[in-house]
Amino acid sequence: MKIISKWMGVILLASSALFTTNVMAQDLKKPTLEDLIPGGETYRFAKSLYGLQWWGDTCIKPEIDSLFAVNPKTGKETLLLTRERINQALEQEKLGKLSHLYQVSLPWAEKTQLLITLPDNYIVYDWKADKIISKQALPEKAANEDYNTVSGHIAYTLNNNLYVNDRAVTNKPEGIVCGQSVHRNEFGISKGAYWSPKGDLLAFYRMDESMVTQYPLVDITARVGELNNVRYPMAGMTSHKVTVGIYNPETQKTIYLNAGDPTDRYFTNISWAPDAKSLYLIELNRDQNHAKLCQYSVETGELIGTLFEETHPKYVEPQHPIVFLPWDNSKFIYQSQRDGFNHLYLYGTDGKLVKQLTSGNWLVQDVLGFNSGKKEIIIASTEYSPLQSNLFKVSIATGNRSPLGTPEGIHHGTLSASGSYLIDTYSSPEVPRSINLIATQNGKSINLLTAEDPFKDFTMPSIEVGTIKAADGMTDLYYRLIKPADFDPNKKYPTIVYVYGGPHAQMVTGGWQNGARGWDIYMANKGYIMFSLDNRGSDNRGLEFENATFRHLGIEEGKDQVKGVEFLKSLPYVDGNRIGVHGWSFGGHMTTALLLRYPEIFKVGVAGGPVIDWGYYEIMYGERYMDTPQSNPEGYKECNLKNLAGNLKGHLLLIHDDHDDTCVPQHTLSFIKACVDARTYPDLFIYPTHKHNVRGRDRVHLHEKITRYFEEHL
Structure with a gap:
């Protein structure tokens, strides 16, 4: 076992001196769930600068009543305009008023114009001329709005159909959805319409899901409960069919790509050629082990060619559209995990590899x-540590990388128009939030905000991060261990493992409080050791680390979590007879599986929104990691927790939302039936009207419910 870092505390005084003595901690109060949980009446969070953005190469800092321009070379702030002035112009046109300026944008670098988004209205205001330039009203129920700042066209959806500039592009019956995200938001897909570079053409998804089985959810808020059916393609069952259309607002005509029969095919990562004569997408087969980068003619919809293909014996997961070099329309960046880690590859439009830009x-x-002037690409990567995200500039010519910003923490960057400057927002274990302007040429930094600890006046626990070996005996796994503020090494403490364990998630980070959640802090202050371990299968460690769980989700992950418990039991202050576990979604599956597979280790568990049977989960995610039930019957049987219901010996609380359309209630209800048949006795709690997690004020109730269960049984 290796301890990497400790974050002790936290009593952070105005002088920024750090004290860790328990004597002083006793003089401070402990934060409550209302302080720690989003939705709490007194929820505390680090200060930020909302709506920070670029206007060309000038940083714009909105406040409630004023909009400031910040010179990125000097940090000097200049008042640009006021909310009062904007509201006067809006009221003259009877367009309502702004209550703050955090959501206005300045997308036109060469113009003195604001884009103002009001409910059901897109407004362009020129502050130099002090007048409204344009306004576009939207229907009350418009969704998925996409305003193009080049052409001024606006796309949106009403129910299941797509509209542009108040004109219907599609007129499809229920069961066919246009202009919305497809493939269950997998493969990096987050929207359903894509404007061309000049905004004069619109590519969009059309998804026929009329053949997909409907799953019944019940709305209990009606006088008599009403049925809400959702199309939910379960693993091994019939999937939807997707096609891609291209709409021309000038001619009001649509053509569809002639990709052939869309059955059991995924069309992902749409991107336009700079001249808008071609549309590119990455096609994936249903087995998700064969990807093709395809180029289609925008004029005819015909396939121009397949530039290259990528295969893997387990799975290929494209998540990023190709990006053309701004200074060379014949070359583009393609992202791939082909060498085991996601890296950048430079290709020509002839499909030939020019070179691999990043590696390691x-x-x-x-x-x-x-940065077009320097011919550099700006990236975020885990090069410094898999717990971190740091910013680098990469020379396209040489591949040389130069760091931007501080070497610690998790960084998120927003690049200026020319690429000469960067808004860098980061946190680290000791820094709740820091926002800086960075010159990408020389790395010079100007601090705009360093937030103080929102819990500086509270008693807070200590946090340690370290590594242990996975169950394979070779792989390092990162853990986070949280001790009570009044920790006594001579005492024995009950321990709760908070787990997720699935792909695309990481619990232990190099960000603020090492990624600890508010409930972790709360329970540590109540006298529990809180522990999280990122097992094999989780994020930011590369493809081999992730796909070690292929075709048997939950098995290897569980073995790694047991290694975590073995480490805990080696600590003299951990009560090995009082180990609990809690997690949600994939973490709910892990929680339930750990209690069933290792009943001698785990005494109490709380499983939220758990996957019980991967055969009930949706096709795109489930089949990527498990294949189909038909091709992997042994894996589905082994990972079906209903088959282990008779093993339950500890206390298990299952929590599910009645409108969960991600992990449908059938999971939990079928497990309860299996337990009845096996004569075991879990507990059940339902949150009405919520989907896959509990949001808003009810989130505090959720965590109080979880707390009480552990307090009663652990």
């Missing part, structure tokens, strides 16, 4: 954009 046992997490 770390991964590129994001592409922020380009």
Whole structure:
């Protein structure tokens, strides 16, 4: 076992001196769930600068009543305009009023114009001329709005159909959805319409899900409960069919790509050629082990060619559209995990690899954009540590990388128009939030905000981060251990393992409080050791680390979590007879599985929104990691927790939301039936009207419910 860092505290005085003595801690109060949980009446969080953005290469800092321009070279702030002035112009046109300026944007670098988004209205205001330039009203129930700042066209959806500039692009019956995200938001897909570079053409998804089985959810708020059916394609069952259309607002005509029969095919990561004559997408087969980068003619919809293909014996998961070099329309950046980590590859439009731009046992997490003048690409990566996200500039010519910003923490960047400057927002274990302007040429930094600890006046626990070996005996796994503020090494403490364990998530980070959640802090202050371990299968460690769980989700992950418990039991202050576990979604599956597979280890568990049977989960995610029930019957049987219901010996509380359309209630209800048949006795709690998690004020209730269960049984 290796301890990497400790974050002790926290009593952070105005002088920024750090004290860790328990004597002083006793003089401070402990934060409550209302302080720690989003939705709490007194929820505390680090100060931020909302709506911070670029106007060309000038940083714009909105406040409630004023909009400031910040010179990125000097940090000097200049008042640009006031809310009062904007509201006068809006009221003259009877367009309502702004209550703050955090949501206005300045997308036109060469113009003195604001884009103002009001409910059901997009407004362009020129502050130099002091007048409204344009306004576009939207229907009351419009959704998925996409305003193009080049052409001024606006796309949106009403129910299941797509509209542009108040004109219907599609007129499809229920069961066919247009202009919305498809494939259950997998493969990096987050929207359903894509404007061309000049905003004069719109590519969009059309998804026929009329053949997909409907899952019944019940709305209990009606006088008599009403049925809410959702199309939910379960693993091994019939999936939806997706096609891609291209709409021309000038001619009001639509063509569809001639991709052939869309059955059991995924069309992902749409991108436009800079000249808008071609549309690119990454096609994936249903087995998700064969991807193709395809180029289609925008004029005819015909396939121009397949530039290249990528296969893997387990799975390929494209998540990023290609990005063309701003200074060379014949070359683009393609992201791939083909060497085991997500890296950047430079290709020509002839499909030939020019070179691999990044490499190493770390991964590129994001592409922020380009500095065209220097011919550099700006990225975020895990090069420094898998717990971190740091910013770098990469030379396209040489591949040389230079860091931007501080070496510690988790960084999120927003690049200016030219790529010369960067808004860098980061947190680290000791820094709740820091926002800086960075010159990408020389790394010079100007601090706009360093937030103070929102819990500086509270008693807070101590946090440690370290590594242990996985169950394979070779792989390092990161853990986070939280001790009570009044920790006594001579006492024995009950311990709660907070677990997620699935792909695309990481519990232990190099960010604020090492990623600890408010409930972790709360329970540590109540006298529990809180522990989290990122097992094999979780995020930011590369493809081999992730796909070690392929075709048997929950098995290897559980073995790693048991290694975590073995480490805990080696600590003299941990009561090995009082180990609990809690998690949600994939973490709910893990919680339930750990109690059933290791009943001698785990005494209490609280499983929220758990996956019980992967056969009940949706196709895109489930089949990527498990294949189909038909091709992997042994894996589905082994991972079906209903088959282990008779093993339950400890106390298990299952919590589910009655409108969960991600992990449908059938999971929990079928497990309860299996337990009845096996004569075991879990507990059940339902949150009405919520989906896959409990939001808003009810979130405090949720965590009080979880707390009480552990207090009663652990």
